[in-house]
Amino acid sequence: MPLRETLARVDADLAAGRVPVARQRLRGLVSSFPHDLTLRRRLAEVYRLYGDAADAGRWMYLEQDRNADETAAFETRYESPARRMKALAWRGPEALAATSFAKQQMTAVRTACAEELGHPVDWDDPASYRDGLEEKNEEAPSTPWTVSGALAGVGCPAAATTASSAGPRRTASSNATQDVRPVSRAATKEYGQPGTNWSLLRAPRP
Known part of the structure; x- marks a missing residue:
């Protein structure tokens, strides 16, 4: 499917x-x-809807305007250079990156991995840094997105507070019990989820 068509489906x-x-x-x-x-960047925005700072930081890692807390969360979850190489899912030489900052970041990760393992490593050869990978589930399971979390994730903290003002209720998931806050009836109803304007996450039209 063409890129533009797939992005249109993401928006929908x-x-x-x-x-x-x-x-x-x-x-x-x-x-x-x-x-x-x-x-x-768009994938990072979606992970913010889940409140997953580590994966938001993962997909913003090559951007100069990345969030420091998200970057720290990513580096904590993927604590070794080899795990970061795998998580960043890059292919080809760093020269293919669109910005100098992205090139510097990837070069730093690859160099640190090579120094730690004692031999050259390559983005296109996962076997070259396999020794730096441990048997560990690096990507935490996604928590259910909530309206208040989504609003906060797109920079609407006041709206998120309004959405959660009706008080929490308890719901059980497969792994833990979580707070899910109902949406205020006064919130704007748009796009199926009361109070949520998902158009905030749409890519700008060319």
Whole structure:
């Protein structure tokens, strides 16, 4: 499917509240177009809807305006240079990066990995840094997105507070019990999820 058409479907998924579907589409696009920093940025935005700072930091790692807390969360979860190489899912030489900052970041990660392992490593050869990978589930399971979390993730803290003002209720997930806050009836109803304007996450039209 062409890139533009897939991004249009991502926009439609977000508008309809199908956040997990939008995430999967963007993951596929990043895999197919690993050098496109805009796709990585959009994927980071979706991970913010889940409150997943580490994966938001993962996909913003090559951007100069990345969030320091998200970067720290990424580096904590993927604590070795080899794990960071794998997580960044880059292919080809650093010279293919669109910005000098991205090139510097990837060069720093690759150099640190080579120094730690004592031999050269390559983005296109995962076997070259396999010894630096431990048997560990590096990507935490995604928590369910909530309206207040989504609003906060797109920079609407006041709206998120309004959405959560009705008080929490308890719901059980497979791993833990979580607070899910109902949406205020006064919130604007748009795109299927009351109070959520998913158009905030749409890519700007060319």
